[in-house]
Every structure is written in C-alpha cells, then in structure tokens.
Amino acid sequence: MKILKRIFWSLVLLIGGLLLFVSVFLFFQKELFGSKTLDVDKFFRTLGIAQHAEKSAQIFMSGPDTQTKKDVLAYLEGVNQYITRGRSRLEFMMLKIPKETFTVKDLFLIVDYISFNFQMGFKTDPLLTRMHDKLGDEYFKDIQYSHTRALKRDSIQLIPTISELSIPVELEKYLPVSIWSGSNSWAISSSRSISGKPLLSNDTHIGIQQPAVWYEAYLECPGFRFYGNFLAGFPFAPIGHTEHHGWGLTMLENDDIDFFKEKVSPDDTTLVYSKDHWDKISFRLETIKVKDSADVKINCRSTHHGPICSDVMPEFQRMTNAPVSVCWTFLNFNNNLMDATWKLAHANNLPEFREAVSMVAAPGLNIVYADRFDNIARYTAAKFVIRPDSVSADMLLDGSGKDDWLGYYDFSVNPKEENPELGFVLSCNNPPSLDSMNLFPGYYVPEDRFARLKHLMGEAEV
Amino acid sequence: MEHIVLDDTNIVAADIAQTLLSKLNGVDIVKSQLHERVYRILQQWTGSHQVNNIGPTIYYKLLYYSLYNSMADEIGEKDFELFLKTHIQKGDACQYFETTVVYGGIIS
Known part of the structure; x- marks a missing residue:
C-alpha cells in the first residue's frame, strides 16, 4: 500500500x-x-x-x-x-x-x-412554466415538446410575469468549471471488431476552460494497473480502464428536480401546508464575508421538499408571492460517489460492476462498459423519481401535498442493455429507452448524434 | 474507429433542412440569384460539417430565424435567449417544421 x-x-x-x-x-x-x-x-x-x-x-x-x-x-x-x-x-x-x-x-x-454543473432543471423548469402560463397547452403542442408526460395541470395563479434572465444562466458566467454537454460513448463486442476484441470509446465533452479540470493518469503498482481520466480534487477516476474492464460515461440528463409552490399559513408565515398538517419551515443563518464590503447575512430557509430557492431566484419571485422550494434527488441522498467510483474500478466481473453502478443516485449518468471476456453493457445510473400521474415534471408544482414525489424506482427497472444481440451499445445523451417519455422524464438531447452513430455502426466492422 | 470518432455528419439536420426547403417550394421567396444559390447549396447539403461547407451556415441561420420569428414575439426576447440555452429547443424540430406554414416568405 x-x-x-x-x-x-x-x-x-x-x-x-x-x-x-x-x-x-x-x-x-x-x-x-x-x-x-x-x-x-x-x-x-x-x-x-x-x-x-x-x-x-x-x-x-x-x-x-x-x-x-x-x-x-x-x-x-x-x-x-x-x-x-x-x-x-x-x-x-x-x-x-x-x-x-x-x-x-x-x-x-x-x-x-x-x-x-449538470442541473438543467434549474434553468428549464422556470422557463417552461412561464411559457405554459402565458401561452397554454396548445403552444406546447406546437413546439412538439414531448419530453414531459401530462402537460395538463391545475392552473396555478401566477402574477403576470416579466421575462427575466435566469439566475442559473447568469451563474454560469462566474463558475470556474464549464458546463458539460454533448458526450458520446459506445462499445462493440468482438463479433463486430476487426481485432476480434471488444472496443470501448468515450469522448466526453465539456466547455473549454483553463486550467483544465480533467487530467489523464496511469497508475501502476503490484497487483494494480489503471488508466483513467481524473477530476482535480476527486481521488478516483469517473472514467477509465483496468486490465479487466473499461467504462465511459455521458450525462443522462434525467429530470430529478422539481419546484414546489408552497402554501403558507395565513396566521403564521413560518408554517407551510403538507398533505394534512402545517409543517415548520427550517432556518439556517449564513454569514458571507465580502472582500470589498461589509459581511452579508442571509437566512436560508427549507421546507419538507427542500431549500426555498425563490429567495435567490428572482424568476420565481416574479411568478408568485409564495415561497418556491426545490426537491432534488441530489440533495435527498448522501453523496456516495467516492464509494461508487472506487467500486467501478475494482469490479471483478459484470455483476460487481452493475452493483457499483446501482449506487449512484445523482447526477444521473449513462455508463458504457466493456470487458476482456467480451461483455458489453450500457447502464443508466440514477435514482429515477416516481411522481403522481397527474404531475408534469417540468412545471412549477403544487406544494400542498398532492404533487409530492412518491419515492424512487428500484434500480432493476432502470433502462439498461447487457450483451445485446446487435453487438453494440451506444449513448449520446439521448433518451435512455423508448418508453422514457412516460416513466423517466428528462432533459434528454434529441436523437441527432445517436441516429448517426447507429447508422455508422450498421455500416461495417470497426 | 477513427472514422466514427471524427465523424461530422448530422443526418437529422440534413432531413430537417429538406423539410424546410419543401415548405419553401412554391413560395415566392427566391428573388435573386443569391437566393437561388443559397437554396441550391442547402438542397445539396448532406449534413456534413467540414470547415469549407457552406450548408451548415445556411442551415443554422435558417433554423435560428425560423424559431426566432415563430417564438420571440410570443415568449419575449429574453426568454427566447434562455430557450436557446436549454435542450427543449433541440426537440422534435423535424415534426415542428412539418406543421409549419409559410406566409409570404415569413415562416411562422
């Protein structure tokens, strides 16, 4: 050691x-x-x-x-x-x-x-809510927006909105790490490769930045050889290969974030309604030290759904006077990516690898796998949210209880492919399965790259 | 393998371009030689994105202005900018333009 x-x-x-x-x-x-x-x-x-x-x-x-x-x-x-x-x-x-x-x-x-970095919901949901309330269901039919299931919902009375740039979009200007998007990954089995060995490819895409956050590294010591792409400050590689197997990833872009308009008690502004009772809003005082001026104190509020983000997202304040909280899978689970990535690298076989994949709650990932025993696979690593049928995951939801999340799907129902007959697996941020529109709403990227890659795969051996 | 990793063809975009062009058929917008040239270049575009290709430039300009003219007046300038930053705008553009009607050269 x-x-x-x-x-x-x-x-x-x-x-x-x-x-x-x-x-x-x-x-x-x-x-x-x-x-x-x-x-x-x-x-x-x-x-x-x-x-x-x-x-x-x-x-x-x-x-x-x-x-x-x-x-x-x-x-x-x-x-x-x-x-x-x-x-x-x-x-x-x-x-x-x-x-x-x-x-x-x-x-x-x-x-x-x-x-x-992966949170598409923060900028998409407020926009769609504004568009919906201004222009109605018909408009969504027109733009063929089909990533969400039921668009019909009880109308939430909104204050007339003025269009505003979204805070998360503004934030991107100041963040040192670029936003990730546009990755491709594929694996083919020996039946399709000229070398007779399985092949794995992964080109992860991230905006240009300096200094770069990714770096390649090769580790070797007795009993362990590993080559991977690491992130500064994170001990284990999110992508890599050992002597036994390799894996790549693309962002899944599943919708694991919803915004709830809370119903505040008329008698006590520290209470919000939840199903059948009034629930206390929790408070946390934070002091921000500012270099060129006095300290700033902020009161961070949370409901049973999650942090009240309308306090810092004016786009919500313009929609409603009520507090809006965010329910986000990422915050609902402890971050166990240290354990998960360690296990991805140390898996001895396909079941062990699958087990490591199942540990990931958020952010959602597509993980493409190939090993020297000619197994190939594609997994969706995420806890998919179970929502009531009436809920549209892209809209501002009713916080009083009827729209609340019902739980998470078991990993066994996550879309996956293991050794498919076609002899290849692909992932290009595309919807993870054909029925994904219903069960697994998301901010998936349309089929462009996926369609082309599938076409190329069909052409010849690689 | 290199052939796949370095590929630059978008077959879906080429498809959408043809749909858009079919909508322009019979509409009196080809008013000059330049219009005609642009029309022809897009017609022959295979979806390739080589440095010297002019097709992509025409395609993305046409796509942008089609979306802009369709939506910016309804959702507002700023929300339109935001809309472009999300993945929804990349939705089913092909179907969208299937249902598009061209009025006197202005796509709406």
Missing part, C-alpha cells in the same frame, strides 16, 4: 495548482472576488451544498474502514503534503490566499460542486 500511497502523492504534486484553483473558488469565493459573485454564493448557500457535503463526509468517515476510505485519506495526505511543503504559487501570493490544508469534507465539496 505504501507504493500506492506514493503514487497518489506524486499525482497530487502534478495537479496541485489546478486543484487549488477549483477549491479555492469554492471555499473563499466571496472573500476573494468581492461582491461580483455574491449572487452565486447566495445561491449555493441557500441550496445548502456545503451542509450536504459535510454530512456526506461525516457518514463516509463514520462508516467501516474500507480500502476506499484508506485511499481517500492517502490522497488527502498527498494534497496536504503539497500545500505544506510545496512552493507557494504566484496566483496565491497575488490574491493573498493563506495556505490551508484540505479535509475530507473539502473533497466531498468538490464532488458536490461538480455534480451541480
């Missing part, structure tokens, strides 16, 4: 500066960059990303002493070696950032932050 530890350290030395850039943004963002990014900070604090990461880290650390935990700690030790013993970097001196060592929570925070 000593050798593995050393490998982790040397890796960390290579990527130290890059990692610090991302994480510094997360922890000191406000203090460093002044009031320009205040809205970004308010948004993340209201969502409670830091609390979620902290809780996930606590659960991870209080669990059994697995090899995963040992590896995470070894990685962290490497990062901190670099911070305490490495040379001070110019950008840190210029920005007067004090040297601080990392904790396990910080690593979870990085994973949480990267996961947030």
Whole structure:
C-alpha cells in the first residue's frame, strides 16, 4: 500500500495548482472576488451544498474502514503534503490566499460542486412554466415538446410575469468549471471488431476552460494497473480502464428536480401546508464575508421538499408571492460517489460492476462498459423519481401535498442493455429507452448524434 | 474507429433542412440569384460539417430565424435567449417544421 500511497502523492504534486484553483473558488469565493459573485454564493448557500457535503463526509468517515476510505485519506495526505511543503504559487501570493490544508469534507465539496454543473432543471423548469402560463397547452403542442408526460395541470395563479434572465444562466458566467454537454460513448463486442476484441470509446465533452479540470493518469503498482481520466480534487477516476474492464460515461440528463409552490399559513408565515398538517419551515443563518464590503447575512430557509430557492431566484419571485422550494434527488441522498467510483474500478466481473453502478443516485449518468471476456453493457445510473400521474415534471408544482414525489424506482427497472444481440451499445445523451417519455422524464438531447452513430455502426466492422 | 470518432455528419439536420426547403417550394421567396444559390447549396447539403461547407451556415441561420420569428414575439426576447440555452429547443424540430406554414416568405 505504501507504493500506492506514493503514487497518489506524486499525482497530487502534478495537479496541485489546478486543484487549488477549483477549491479555492469554492471555499473563499466571496472573500476573494468581492461582491461580483455574491449572487452565486447566495445561491449555493441557500441550496445548502456545503451542509450536504459535510454530512456526506461525516457518514463516509463514520462508516467501516474500507480500502476506499484508506485511499481517500492517502490522497488527502498527498494534497496536504503539497500545500505544506510545496512552493507557494504566484496566483496565491497575488490574491493573498493563506495556505490551508484540505479535509475530507473539502473533497466531498468538490464532488458536490461538480455534480451541480449538470442541473438543467434549474434553468428549464422556470422557463417552461412561464411559457405554459402565458401561452397554454396548445403552444406546447406546437413546439412538439414531448419530453414531459401530462402537460395538463391545475392552473396555478401566477402574477403576470416579466421575462427575466435566469439566475442559473447568469451563474454560469462566474463558475470556474464549464458546463458539460454533448458526450458520446459506445462499445462493440468482438463479433463486430476487426481485432476480434471488444472496443470501448468515450469522448466526453465539456466547455473549454483553463486550467483544465480533467487530467489523464496511469497508475501502476503490484497487483494494480489503471488508466483513467481524473477530476482535480476527486481521488478516483469517473472514467477509465483496468486490465479487466473499461467504462465511459455521458450525462443522462434525467429530470430529478422539481419546484414546489408552497402554501403558507395565513396566521403564521413560518408554517407551510403538507398533505394534512402545517409543517415548520427550517432556518439556517449564513454569514458571507465580502472582500470589498461589509459581511452579508442571509437566512436560508427549507421546507419538507427542500431549500426555498425563490429567495435567490428572482424568476420565481416574479411568478408568485409564495415561497418556491426545490426537491432534488441530489440533495435527498448522501453523496456516495467516492464509494461508487472506487467500486467501478475494482469490479471483478459484470455483476460487481452493475452493483457499483446501482449506487449512484445523482447526477444521473449513462455508463458504457466493456470487458476482456467480451461483455458489453450500457447502464443508466440514477435514482429515477416516481411522481403522481397527474404531475408534469417540468412545471412549477403544487406544494400542498398532492404533487409530492412518491419515492424512487428500484434500480432493476432502470433502462439498461447487457450483451445485446446487435453487438453494440451506444449513448449520446439521448433518451435512455423508448418508453422514457412516460416513466423517466428528462432533459434528454434529441436523437441527432445517436441516429448517426447507429447508422455508422450498421455500416461495417470497426 | 477513427472514422466514427471524427465523424461530422448530422443526418437529422440534413432531413430537417429538406423539410424546410419543401415548405419553401412554391413560395415566392427566391428573388435573386443569391437566393437561388443559397437554396441550391442547402438542397445539396448532406449534413456534413467540414470547415469549407457552406450548408451548415445556411442551415443554422435558417433554423435560428425560423424559431426566432415563430417564438420571440410570443415568449419575449429574453426568454427566447434562455430557450436557446436549454435542450427543449433541440426537440422534435423535424415534426415542428412539418406543421409549419409559410406566409409570404415569413415562416411562422
């Protein structure tokens, strides 16, 4: 294990500066960059990303002493070696950032932050609600918008809306990590390859940025050889291959986020209605230190659905006077991507790999797999939400209880393909199955790339 | 393998382009030689996106203005910008244009 530890350290030395850039943004963002990014900070604090990461880290650390935990700690030790013993970097001196060592929570925070990147719902749902309430069902028929099931819903009385740019879209301008979209992945079995071996391909697409967040690395020590694409600050590779198997991914873009218009008690503004009783709104006071002005104190409110995001999303304030909360699979589960990615790399066979895939709750991923024993597979890694039939997942929902989520589908119903007769599996952010319109609503990308790839696959051996 | 990874053809877009052109058939919009040339280039476009292809430029301009003229007046300029940033705008464009009616050269 000593050798593995050393490998982790040397890796960390290579990527130290890059990692610090991302994480510094997360922890000191406000203090460093002044009031320009205040809205970004308010948004993340209201969502409670830091609390979620902290809780996930606590659960991870209080669990059994697995090899995963040992590896995470070894990685962290490497990062901190670099911070305490490495040379001070110019950008840190210029920005007067004090040297601080990392904790396990910080690593979870990085994973949480990267996961947030995938949230299409934050910009799509408010827009669709506005369009629907202004122009009605007919309009949706016209634009052939079919990703959602029932569009019919009880009309929620909205305040006349003025179109506004969405806060999440504005945020993208200030985030150090580009938004991910447009990935392709495929695997073919030996029956279709000239070499007689299965092939796996994955080109993940992410906006251009500097410093790059992805880096390639090859790890080798007795009993372990691994080549993968890593993310700065995350110990295990989201994509990679061992001597036994390899896997790639594309974003699934399933809809695991809904917004609820809460019904507030007329007598007490700290109470919201839930099915048959009044529920207390919880409060959390956060202080944001601002570099070029006084501290800003914000009150982060949450209901039983989740954080009240209308406090930081004016697009909701313009629709309704009532608080709007966000119910998001990502926040409803602890982040266990450390365990899941470790297991993806250490799986010894297809069932073990499938087991690792089943651990992922959010963000939703398509995972394409191939191994040396000629197995190929495509999985959807996500907890798909069970919604009442009457609910349209893209609209602002009624928070009083009737639109509430009913739970999550068991992993066994997630769309998947294992060793299909055709001899290939494809994923291009497309809808994961033919009936996905009904069971699994999402912000899927249309068939363009999928159709072409399927066409090319049919043409010849690869 | 390289052939697949470096592919730049969008067969769906080529299909939509033909649907759009069929809608323009019989409509008096081809008013100059330039119009005619543009029409012909799009007609022959196979969906390829090579650096020298002019087809994609015409296609995306036409698509953009078709959507803009159809929607911006109803949902507003700013929401239209936002709409372009989501995946819904990429929806079933082919079906959408099947039902499109062209009025005097203005697609609505």
